[in-house]
Amino acid sequence: MTQRPTTPPRFLTGVQAVDTALNRLVEFLRVPLACPLLYGVQVYGEMPDVPPATVTVHHGLGRRPIGWFNVGMMEGTTLVVVESDDNTITFMSGAFGSVDMPFSLWIY
16 A cells, blocks of 8 residues: 655754754655655556446555556446445446457556
């Protein structure tokens, strides 16, 4: 499970110049560390070729996903989230094809 830190770590050395620089670094990192995209996972799967097809993938985030985006999927394929929970997400596709379609998604 990918844990999202609440604040950047603080390290104090006792040397004022170093501690000041470290505190500035902590403040600088606060905004990027708050980005939910950093705390996601890449998942792979195949969408069955019989529409309306659904597939459930295990994401293991330990929380409901905030969102997802396509990392690698056939052009013209449309996926819709049908259901999600703390460990899985279910997609549905209305695409017609003659073979199972592989996909790769970033779920965050």
